[in-house]
Amino acid sequence: MDTLAERITVDPEQCGGRPCIRGMRIRVSDVLDLFAAGLTPDQILEEMPDLEPEDLQASLRFASRWLDHPVLVA
Numbered sequence: 224m225d226t227l228a229e230r231i232t233v234d235p236e237q238c239g240g241r242p243c244i245r246g247m248r249i250r251v252s253d254v255l256d257l258f259a260a261g262l263t264p265d266q267i268l269e270e271m272p273d274l275e276p277e278d279l280q281a282s283l284r285f286a287s288r289w290l291d292h293p294v295l296v297a
Contacts, residue, residue: 227281227285229245230277230278231243231244231251231281231282231285232245232246234246238250244274244282245278247273249271251285251286254267254274254282255283255286257270257271258279264276264279267279
């Protein structure tokens with residue numbers, strides 16, 4: 224989890240408070256959209272040269288953990 228906290232940042236003053244990669248204006252959702260569009264990790268890194276392979280893994284881990292939370296129904 225430490226690596227995830229180092230890679231994914233949330234700043235209310237940046238990108239509307241959406242999760243970003245290492246304080247840059249590259250949102251986790253941007254990375255996920257590229258994966259969803261069928262790009263490979265190498266293609267994403269070519270498209271966004273400021274990213275590192277670990278950023279892609281952190282984005283996927285972040286999304287997985289964000290979606291894996293209990294929903295309480297009253």
